[in-house]
Amino acid sequence: MGLPVALAARGIRLDTMTNPTASDSNWAAGLSPEQRKAAAHQGSNARLLAGPGTGKTWTLTARVRYLVFASAVDPESIMALTFTRAAAGELKDRVNKALEGKIAGRPTIATLHSFALRVLLANAKRLDALPQPLRIADDWEERNIIQEDLKALTKSTVKTVRKNFQALSADWDTLRADDNTPNPLRADASFVGAWQGHRVMYGYTLRAELVYQLKRALEQRTDIALPGDLRHLLVDEYQDLNACDLNVIGRIAANGVVLYAAGDDDQNIYGFRHANPEGIRRFDKDHAPSADLALATCVRCDRDIMELARFVADLDVRRLAKPWIPRGDAGPGDVRLLRFNSGSEESAGVATLCRYLIDEEKLEPDDILVLIRSDQNGAFSTPLTEAMTAAGVPFSVNVGSESPLDLPPGRIMLGMIRLAINPDDSLAWRTLLTVRTNGVGNKTIGAIVESASSAGVTFAQGLKNAVQRPDCPLKLASEFAALSKMVDEIRAVIGDATSVLSADQLRDAIVAISRIVTRGNVDGIDEAAAYIATKARRGEIDSFEGLLSSLSIASQLTEQELVPGAVNMLTMHKAKGLTAKAVIVMACEDQYLPGRQQSVDQEGDERRLLYVSLTRARQKLVITYAQRRHGQQQHTGRDSGHLRRTLTRYLRDAQLRVTPAADYLANLAKE
Numbered sequence: 077m078g079l080p081v082a083l084a085a086r087g088i089r090l091d092t093m094t095n096p097t098a099s100d101s102n103w104a105a106g107l108s109p110e111q112r113k114a115a116a117h118q119g120s121n122a123r124l125l126a127g128p129g130t131g132k133t134w135t136l137t138a139r140v141r142y143l144v145f146a147s148a149v150d151p152e153s154i155m156a157l158t159f160t161r162a163a164a165g166e167l168k169d170r171v172n173k174a175l176e177g178k179i180a181g182r183p184t185i186a187t188l189h190s191f192a193l194r195v196l197l198a199n200a201k202r203l204d205a206l207p208q209p210l211r212i213a214d215d216w217e218e219r220n221i222i223q224e225d226l227k228a229l230t231k232s233t234v235k236t237v238r239k240n241f242q243a244l245s246a247d248w249d250t251l252r253a254d255d256n257t258p259n260p261l262r263a264d265a266s267f268v269g270a271w272q273g274h275r276v277m278y279g280y281t282l283r284a285e286l287v288y289q290l291k292r293a294l295e296q297r298t299d300i301a302l303p304g305d306l307r308h309l310l311v312d313e314y315q316d317l318n319a320c321d322l323n324v325i326g327r328i329a330a331n332g333v334v335l336y337a338a339g340d341d342d343q344n345i346y347g348f349r350h351a352n353p354e355g356i357r358r359f360d361k362d363h364a365p366s367a368d369l370a371l372a373t374c375v376r377c378d379r380d381i382m383e384l385a386r387f388v389a390d391l392d393v394r395r396l397a398k399p400w401i402p403r404g405d406a407g408p409g410d411v412r413l414l415r416f417n418s419g420s421e422e423s424a425g426v427a428t429l430c431r432y433l434i435d436e437e438k439l440e441p442d443d444i445l446v447l448i449r450s451d452q453n454g455a456f457s458t459p460l461t462e463a464m465t466a467a468g469v470p471f472s473v474n475v476g477s478e479s480p481l482d483l484p485p486g487r488i489m490l491g492m493i494r495l496a497i498n499p500d501d502s503l504a505w506r507t508l509l510t511v512r513t514n515g516v517g518n519k520t521i522g523a524i525v526e527s528a529s530s531a532g533v534t535f536a537q538g539l540k541n542a543v544q545r546p547d548c549p550l551k552l553a554s555e556f557a558a559l560s561k562m563v564d565e566i567r568a569v570i571g572d573a574t575s576v577l578s579a580d581q582l583r584d585a586i587v588a589i590s591r592i593v594t595r596g597n598v599d600g601i602d603e604a605a606a607y608i609a610t611k612a613r614r615g616e617i618d619s620f621e622g623l624l625s626s627l628s629i630a631s632q633l634t635e636q637e638l639v640p641g642a643v644n645m646l647t648m649h650k651a652k653g654l655t656a657k658a659v660i661v662m663a664c665e666d667q668y669l670p671g672r673q674q675s676v677d678q679e680g681d682e683r684r685l686l687y688v689s690l691t692r693a694r695q696k697l698v699i700t701y702a703q704r705r706h707g708q709q710q711h712t713g714r715d716s717g718h719l720r721r722t723l724t725r726y727l728r729d730a731q732l733r734v735t736p737a738a739d740y741l742a743n744l745a746k747e
Contacts, residue, residue: 457645
């Protein structure tokens with residue numbers, strides 16, 4: 077079959093292509109020779125090692141173009157999996173633009189968690205281990221309903237409940253859940269029993285168990301349907317997969333699927349979910365025959381930034397050797413290590429530096445990133461916000477695990493949308509009764525729970541039974557009626573939750589829903605609606621069902637929220653995938669990096685976290701540390717309670733001169 081005929085058979089519109097027979101070369105437009113070579117690999121599985129700024133996402137996009145246009149592969153037989161929603165959204169946007177007007181089908185592009193959810197939903201009738209319909213509890217629901225209820229049920233503390241959930245999650249991530257050998261870190265059996273009963277009453281599944289439940293389904297059944305006739309699987313950030321993730325990928329690849337894994341073991345930073353760089357390091361053995369591909373040219377960082385980052389990476393003797401060179405026109409870069417006397421001086425100095433970069437170096441505020449290892453109780457962001465405000469610097473903080481949907485207006489709007497789609501959503505009913513100002517107290521909610529438990533029904537059914545009884549409290553009956561009326565109106569706006577909608581259609585529907593909710597005297601709903609609408613424009617979201625799934629499975633620990641027109645402060649974990657002309661990495665002290673993480677594996681995570689942070693900078697990199705921490709900062713990190721702080725061990729032997737911050741800032745003022 078000739079190429080034009082093969083393309084036509086795949087749905088390519090030949091009439092829109094000026095030279096369809098040349099499409100096998102057009103796919104490579106704009107690629108460097110090394111990117112073209114990597115994208116055009118044939119004949120086996122492949123591991124693409126790509127350091128920071130080498131064009132990995134661009135090459136993955138080109139890989140899809142190559143498969144579709146040069147190899148006549150049906151796009152619907154291609155799937156790409158990423159780690160975060162932002163990465164999925166970026167890759168999907170690029171692929172869609174490349175294929176728009178040329179071909180009808182589209183590859184599946186999703187996060188691993190959203191893919192797991194999609195497969196579990198599609199095979200729900202074959203599964204009996206999870207409450208149906210499948211409903212993922214989001215971060216807020218885990219913290220404020222599930223953990224609080226289990227604290228009461230087990231007569232323990234939230235700390236103990238979280239420790240048990242962490243043990244369960246560790247079992248799933250590492251596959252210790254499948255190991256019958258004794259494990260002292262496993263969750264307490266009485267806790268597991270209480271949790272299982274609670275999840276039945278509220279009908280939820282935890283995000284942390286999604287991939288493990290997919291692994292179990294693929295392991296236990298041969299009739300689990302995967303999307304399309306899958307032939308090519310592309311996996312981004314392969315180094316961030318844990319043992320469970322790798323098991324699922326391996327099971328998919330075992331069905332004759334060509335596996336193309338892109339990543340960099342130097343950028344493995346998600347040890348908290350048990351990701352391990354050994355997965356990408358042993359790829360060639362696990363998926364033989366396999367080819368090794370590499371992207372060597374960094375088009376992001378200037379030379380001195382790369383030199384310092386390379387030093388930090390080379391501290392790991394186990395890392396994969398890989399080429400990483402600056403682009404031909406790279407500048408020298410500006411790298412500074414500033415020593416402050418105290419944390420308060422550090423905050424004031426960073427604000428002064430940002431003001432200088434904006435005024436004198438003519439950077440836009442959002443050309444500047446400020447990164448911090450952690451920010452317990454606002455210990456760093458609060459004084460820095462005060463200093464930025466005093467300096468007149470537009471500033472945004474995204475270092476916590478909360479979002480506008482964690483505030484009452486967001487919870488109310490999200491809960492009503494959920495009920496419009498599923499009137500029996502127990503977590504949504506419980507949330508609305510809890511956060512709305514309605515006179516319904518914990519005693520009434522407790523009575524509903526007790527009645528539902530005795531009857532062996534869900535919380536939603538227990539609530540509906542309660543409002544039918546003649547002794548139902550008046551406030552509960554009134555609240556149920558008011559909510560039901562608004563939910564009916566919202567259902568009319570949404571229609572079929574699975575219907576494919578454009579971003580504009582989703583946005584307009586969200587605005588209409590916000591107006592309905594606002595009539596319920598909810599202040600602050602516009603901010604929540606704007607936040608939801610922003611999410612609707614990202615990733616694989618094209619329906620209300622997809623929107624709710626995406627909001628549920630995203631972890632606020634890794635997802636990014638950047639504010640245009642402002643200097644953005646993020647945790648180091650959230651900086652993954654970002655870049656800026658100027659990056660300021662604060663509090664680079666041994667008490668935070670590695671801090672309390674002292675085992676070999678934990679230390680490796682912290683070193684790689686610093687490496688990733690340094691390589692976000694394109695032209696200017698400023699690293700700060702303080703000799704003393706006072707006030708709230710004094711009680712953070714390793715050696716909590718002590719004033720004295722020292723430079724992180726990862727930079728002590730670098731060829732980088734320490735400059736007193738006061739001298740550096742004084743010289744800036746003279747320029």
